[in-house]
Amino acid sequence: MDSKIILLVLSAITFAGALPAKAPTKSNLENAFDDRAVVESIIDCFTGKAGCSPQEKKIKDRAMATMKNLGRCPDSICTDQERADMTVAMELLQRKHPDLWTKLIASMFGIPTSKE
Template sequence: MKSIILLLCITVFVVAEETYDTSSDNINLDEVLGNERLITSYSKCLINQGPCTPEVKKLKDVLPEVLETRCAKCSEKQKQKGKQLVNEIKNKNPEIWKQLVAYYDPQGKYEEAFQDFLKS
């Protein structure tokens, strides 16, 4: 019996470690996207040109891995919000989008995978 409980505990721990922190999943993304000051501030944080809030710092810390793994550890909600965020930034703030791409993917090695992610 102890072996089964231990195995279940280990399984829960491993599964929990396979996804990113979901504590920021309930952020009102429409509110953020409707505020140019926040978009500018957050984008400056992401490219090391300004201070970071704790929430954006968390994103900044995992963003290289997210790009490299095609968001493999993202929850469905994180994937949905990520797609919404990217599409809004690309369409409404193309200069900010260019800065982010230049910073995180200067050689374009994630472009094809990223487009596949957006289509999924």
């Protein structure tokens, strides 16, 4: 599977899982991406730059399960709605925080960024 697709799914899981326990809507996702500090915290957790909160660890675990399952979050972990939310989250990360998107991709391949 294309590594970019895997990273897209990884990012989406991150942000979809960071939302409130109720079923997220596009509006909730949109709001989550407006808070750069939250986005940075999750990316830092994923890249190992900072520790993970219990919620971020859960998100990271989902992401790793997705990667091991060829880019699809396993049924035992994600609902259909969560999978749909991941697609929206991927688009939001790329559009609203392209620098963090780049940081995430670089870290997945062990490529240092100039800002590290």
